[in-house]
Amino acid sequence: xxxxxxxxxxxxxxxxxxxxxxxxxxxxxxxxxxxxxxxxxxxxxxxxxxxxxxxxxxxxxxxxxxxxxxxxxxxxxxxxxxxxxxxxxxxxxxxxxxxxxxxxxxxxxxxxxxxxxxxxxxxxxxxxxxxxxxxxxxxxxxxxxxxxxxxxxxxxxxxxxxxxxxxxxxxxxxxxxxxxxxxxxxxxxxxxxxxxxxxxxxxxxxxxxxxxxxxxxxxxxxxxxxxxxxxxxxxxxxxxxxxxxxxxxxxxxxxxxxxxxxxxxxxxxxxxxxxxxxxxxxxxxxxxxxxxxxxxxxxxxxxxxxxxxxxxxxxxxxxxxxxxxxxxxxxxxxxxxxxxxxxxxxxxxxxxxxxxxxxxxxxxxxxxxxxxxxxxxxxxxxxxxxxxxxxxxxxxxxxxxxxxxxxxxxxxxxxxxxxxxxxxxxxxxxxxxxxxxxxxxxxxxxxxxxxxxxxxxxxxxxxxxxxxxxxxxxxxxxxxxxxxxxxxxxxxxx
Amino acid sequence: xxxxxxxxxxxxxxxxxxxxxxxxxxxxxxxxxxxxxxxxxxxxxxxxxxxxxxxxxxxxxxxxxxxxxxxxxxxxxxxxxxxxxxxxxxxxxxxxxxxxxxxxxxxxxxxxxxxxxxxxxxxxxxxxxxxxxxxxxxxxxxxxxxxxxxxxxxxxxxxxxxxxxxxxxxxxxxxxxxxxxxxxxxxxxxxxxxxxxxxxxxxxxxxxxxxxxxxxxxxxxxxxxxxxxxxxxxxxxxxxxxxxxxxxxxxxxxxxxxxxxxxxxxxxxxxxxxxxxxxxxxxxxxxxxxxxxxxxxxxxxxxxxxxxxxxxxxxxxxx
Numbered sequence: 001x002x003x004x005x006x007x008x009x010x011x012x013x014x015x016x017x018x019x020x021x022x023x024x025x026x027x028x029x030x031x032x033x034x035x036x037x038x039x040x041x042x043x044x045x046x047x048x049x050x051x052x053x054x055x056x057x058x059x060x061x062x063x064x065x066x067x068x069x070x071x072x073x074x075x076x077x078x079x080x081x082x083x084x085x086x087x088x089x090x091x092x093x094x095x096x097x098x099x100x101x102x103x104x105x106x107x108x109x110x111x112x113x114x115x116x117x118x119x120x121x122x123x124x125x126x127x128x129x130x131x132x133x134x135x136x137x138x139x140x141x142x143x144x145x146x147x148x149x150x151x152x153x154x155x156x157x158x159x160x161x162x163x164x165x166x167x168x169x170x171x172x173x174x175x176x177x178x179x180x181x182x183x184x185x186x187x188x189x190x191x192x193x194x195x196x197x198x199x200x201x202x203x204x205x206x207x208x209x210x211x212x213x214x215x216x217x218x219x220x221x222x223x224x225x226x227x228x229x230x231x232x233x234x235x236x237x238x239x240x241x242x243x244x245x246x247x248x249x250x251x252x253x254x255x256x257x258x259x260x261x262x263x264x265x266x267x268x269x270x271x272x273x274x275x276x277x278x279x280x281x282x283x284x285x286x287x288x289x290x291x292x293x294x295x296x297x298x299x300x301x302x303x304x305x306x307x308x309x310x311x312x313x314x315x316x317x318x319x320x321x322x323x324x325x326x327x328x329x330x331x332x333x334x335x336x337x338x339x340x341x342x343x344x345x346x347x348x349x350x351x352x353x354x355x356x357x358x359x360x361x362x363x364x365x366x367x368x369x370x371x372x373x374x375x376x377x378x379x380x381x382x383x384x385x386x387x388x389x390x391x392x393x394x395x396x397x398x399x400x401x402x403x404x405x406x407x408x409x410x411x412x413x414x415x416x417x418x419x420x421x422x423x424x425x426x427x428x429x430x431x432x433x434x435x436x437x438x439x440x441x442x443x444x445x446x447x448x449x450x451x452x453x454x455x456x457x458x459x460x461x462x463x464x465x466x467x468x469x470x471x472x473x474x475x476x477x478x479x480x481x482x483x484x485x486x487x488x489x490x491x492x493x494x
Numbered sequence: 495x496x497x498x499x500x501x502x503x504x505x506x507x508x509x510x511x512x513x514x515x516x517x518x519x520x521x522x523x524x525x526x527x528x529x530x531x532x533x534x535x536x537x538x539x540x541x542x543x544x545x546x547x548x549x550x551x552x553x554x555x556x557x558x559x560x561x562x563x564x565x566x567x568x569x570x571x572x573x574x575x576x577x578x579x580x581x582x583x584x585x586x587x588x589x590x591x592x593x594x595x596x597x598x599x600x601x602x603x604x605x606x607x608x609x610x611x612x613x614x615x616x617x618x619x620x621x622x623x624x625x626x627x628x629x630x631x632x633x634x635x636x637x638x639x640x641x642x643x644x645x646x647x648x649x650x651x652x653x654x655x656x657x658x659x660x661x662x663x664x665x666x667x668x669x670x671x672x673x674x675x676x677x678x679x680x681x682x683x684x685x686x687x688x689x690x691x692x693x694x695x696x697x698x699x700x701x702x703x704x705x706x707x708x709x710x711x712x713x714x715x716x717x718x719x720x721x722x723x724x725x726x727x728x729x730x731x732x733x734x735x736x737x738x739x740x741x742x743x744x745x746x747x748x749x750x751x752x753x754x755x756x757x758x759x760x761x762x763x764x765x766x767x768x769x770x771x772x773x774x775x776x777x778x779x780x781x782x783x784x785x786x787x788x789x790x791x792x793x794x795x796x797x798x799x800x801x802x803x804x805x806x807x808x809x810x811x812x813x
Contacts, residue, residue: 046532046559050541053774143690144674184564186675189596189652189810196598198563198570267684268677322703323684330680331533337699338538340777344703407531407561448677455674456645456690 003129010356014364019062022055023361026063027368030070031376037078037086037211038402041071042327049335057339058354062361064335068328069121069311069362072271073369076113076304077380080106082395084215086402088206088272089307091437092279094214096292096299103295106381107239112249112297113304114373115241120257120305121366124312127261128319129359133348136320139265144452145463147268149473151446154273154438156477157280159484161434163293169435172426176436179204180443187451199411206440208403208416213433215399216416217423219392224424236384239377241297249301252282256305263306264313267325268445271310276438278306284480312362319343319355519579519754520553526744528584529568531561535699536742538778539613540584543762546771550764565589566599573601577747579754582609587740588654591798595805596652596812603794606745609758611785612766613775615740616698616721617655619662619713620683620705625692630714630733633693634666641670647682647694651675654740655695657804658716664807665735686710698723699779723779738797741783743790759787 013019033044045064052060075090080097093113100109127135142150155173162169182193183203194200241249256278263274282302283292292299317323322344324330336343341351348355383391403416423433457463465471526544528537537557544555560568569589575581583606594602619630627633637644648655656673663669676682679696686694687709694710698721704710715721715729718737730737744762746755765771766782775782785793805811 042531042533046537049533049538050545053545140684140688143685143688184650186650186677189650189656189675191597198566198599201563201566201597267681317684321684321687322700323680323687325680327531327533333700334533334535334538334778337778338774342703345707345709346703407567408559409562409567411562444677452674452676455672458642458672 006352006356007129007360009353010358010360011363013058013353013357014062014360019059019357019361020364022059022063023066023365024368026066027070027073027365027372030067030072031074031369031372033067034071034074034086035077036402036405037084037215037399038207039405040087040207041068042331043405044071045328045331045335049331049338052335053338055339057336057341058357060335060339061332061354061358062365064332065315065358065362066365068332069308069365070369072121072308072311073114073117073373075307076117076300077110078215080109080113080300081380081383082215082391083218084395084399085210088210088437088441089270089275089310090303091210091214091272091434092275092303093300095279095434096294096296098218099293099295100297100300101384104236105238105295106384107236107377108241108245108297109300110377110380111240111374112245112300114370114377116249116253116256116301116304117308117373118366118370119253120260120309121312121369122363123254123257124261124264124309125359125362125366127309128312128315128362132316132320135265135316136345139267139317140321141469142266143467144449144456145467145470146473147266147445147449148453149464149470149477150266151442151449153473153477153480154277154442155446156480157277158435158438160280160283160289161276161438162432164430164432168431172431172433172436173439176439177443177446179209179436180440181447183444186448199409203444204440205406205412205415206437207406208412209419209440210437211399211403212416212419212421213423213426213437215395216420217427217433219396220420220424221427222388222392236381239381240374245297248296249298252298252302253305255281255285256302257309260306260309261313264310265316265325267317267323270314270326271307272441274306274310275303276434276441278302315358319347319358320345322347519757520551522580523554523556524551524579524758525556525558525581526584527568527572527581528557528559529561529565529571529589530559532559535615535697535778535780536584536586539742539775539780542771542774542778543612543765543782545774546768547761547765550768551758551761564593564597566593566597569599569601572745572747573605575747577749577751579746579750579758581747582758583745584742585745586615586742587738587797587801590745591794591801592652592654592657592805595802596810598812603745603798605748607748607750607755608787608791608794609744609746609755610762610787611741611743611783611790612762613742613780613783614717615742616723616779617658617696617716617740618698618701618724618727619659619693619695619716620686620701620710621693621713622686622689622691623708623711624689627713630728633713634662634669637663637669637671638666642672644669644671644693645674645691646671647674647676647685647691647696649676649679649682649696652810654738655679657801657808658738659695660808661738661804662716662730662735664804683710702779722781736800738800741785741790741793741797743785743794755787 075086076093078084079090079093083098085091097109158173260274283289318329324333403412540557547555572583590603627636682694712727720729766784
């Protein structure tokens with residue numbers, strides 16, 4: 001077996017004491033960065049990049065990749081504990097994870113998030129190892145029409161992201177799309193809806209919106225109801241998922257890992273869209289869709305699994321094509337180049353030590369992260385014992401620091417607070433945040449892909465149907481809309 | 495009389511104070527404001543220069559990222575900073591010349607004093623490997639004979655790549671091609687490698703792995719001269735077209751004392767040939783390219799004239 005031999009070489013590199021230490025440091029740093037809302041892996045890696053000048057290329061990349069997938073592990077923590085998604089990929093974890101915490105089941109939620117991350121991370125690395133070159137060729141087949149159809153499929157999922165009124169969910173999705181139009185339009189080069197604010201030229205930052213709608217909005221709502229009320233009413237029950245939790249989640253874990261991996265491969269797709277789509281998929285397949293949003297473990301297991309395997313998937317275009325699919329992998333590409341190597345189609349032949357060393361280190365890193373995260377659960381859960389009147393200003397403080405750390409600009413804090421107030425009003429009126437976030441994330445890509453497709457297809461809409469992948473995705477969307485309309489499978493509580 | 499003496503003393507003291515403070519420049523670390531997020535190409539170049547800078551600048555250089563507004567937030571920050579030479583700007587042809595022609599921004603390059611150029615971006619035109627043309631002339635000929643057939647990608651409308659391609663088209667007598675703008679160089683390259691478009695214009699370094707794997711081929715370099723990383727690829731001027739060097743340069747706020755600017759210019763000139771600097775830049779496919787204040791200012795004004803023309807011709811000028 002060729003792969004096995006390569007892998008042995010890889011492990012020999014990854015298990016060198018120095019590399020093992022750096023892998024540990026990267027994972028630890030990533031976990032911490034993931035826990036802090038706002039301060040993401042990109043910023044942490046950029047700060048540490050100059051410090052790796054003196055390391056060997058393998059060691060540097062091992063550490064920096066550790067930060068990347070470590071941050072995905074840590075990202076779920078604040079979502080579950082205090083309803084603040086640190087990055088877009090953990091929005092879905094908020095929905096059920098936070099409800100679990102309020103019912104005293106923060107431990108199992110955090111535990112399931114850690115195990116889901118481990119299992120999906122490992123499945124993702126196996127996929128990366130065995131399938132990288134053919135999958136990279138597949139990813140190249142995704143041109144603008146295919147992206148458009150994929151985003152269309154994503155938007156049809158909106159109906160599954162809400163618990164209450166469908167109409168309200170669509171209103172929020174519409175609002176998200178409108179927000180996504182703000183900023184410079186790449187197709188015409190003109191600024192839209194910026195009202196001459198320079199800060200809006202790159203659009204509304206997604207992270208401050210997330211932290212506002214979810215985190216700040218939650219604090220405001222709790223404060224209004226009665227300051228001093230116990231938000232976490234129930235006694236804390238258990239620190240690890242029970243056998244029943246496992247039985248409920250096992251298929252969700254595997255589905256999440258596969259879906260996340262494939263969406264992760266697509267440049268620009270990535271972890272966020274994977275977790276949204278997986279949540280919708282699980283709700284659609286579940287026998288108890290009404291439980292989603294009330295604290296079901298499946299709602300944590302699926303999306304957490306999806307966003308972690310997406311991270312592994314994102315390495316495929318980077319390592320086999322030399323093309324970064326998102327900001328973090330772009331930074332990794334920079335790190336490769338600073339160390340005198342460039343990933344690409346020839347990397348496996350030219351520098352097998354590097355390629356397989358990184359892959360082996362990701363196996364090692366996932367184990368390190370699991371060992372690192374399980375003991376932390378006890379500590380995190382204890383945070384919830386802090387009385388809410390003391391905890392809430394601390395959360396707010398972290399949010400403000402986190403928002404400022406994004407760009408070093410007060411503007412992002414203002415955006416966060418604005419959306420915090422909006423989030424509070426939304427909550428009172430029964431509007432949910434998730435559909436808005438989904439369309440805000442997808443909106444720009446959706447519109448760009450649509451207009452690029454029409455340019456490529458000389459203005460003809462047939463381009464979306466003529467291409468097989470695009471046609472298949474559109475067929476699935478249409479099927480979903482029809483089944484939803486006729487079977488009324490979606491619970492209508494309002 | 496007493497008042498006169500007092501004023502005289504004050505002026506004298508202030509004078510001594512100021513001259514002392516200039517003589518001692520720099521007495522604290524100098525901040526370079528990079529108006530983009532950490533981790534980009536310019537950011538890496540700046541950090542490499544900063545690494546090699548202390549012995550030449552007499553102080554450490556600190557790269558500070560002030561992203562937002564397509565670069566305008568960081569530029570405005572430097573514009574409003576104290577003109578003492580401790581806060582300087584990393585500007586480029588795109589952010590300081592091009593954007594003020596297209597967007598309402600509260601500055602032009604005239605708000606700043608040039609310290610010196612430290613590098614130029616390498617930009618090239620690439621085509622899918624299996625296209626019917628073999629070289630740039632073949633491409634131009636094909637585009638003329640098949641109007642509307644070629645789709646070309648760029649990093650977005652109003653980016654320098656877009657302007658260069660349209661300038662090529664105008665010089666060649668109006669090529670009818672469809673412009674497909676992408677959200678950056680990487681997505682455009684991916685789309686090119688996947689065969690969704692036939693040519694793409696953009697930065698050279700990210701295209702190198704795909705070039706080595708023979709998935710895409712370089713047609714021409716749009717700089718004024720050939721670049722070292724692709725020495726066998728012709729540059730635009732050799733083929734009778736206007737080439738443009740998309741420069742990166744350091745600037746100080748407009749009222750910075752000339753002596754301070756001179757000090758910074760000399761220090762930059764001394765840092766770039768530093769062996770550490772050259773070696774580290776070579777790894778990321780870059781070479782330092784210093785041009786001092788006077789020569790650069792002339793070049794910048796020529797570039798500005800050209801940009802104003804092409805922006806107006808394309809209807810992209812601000813209203």
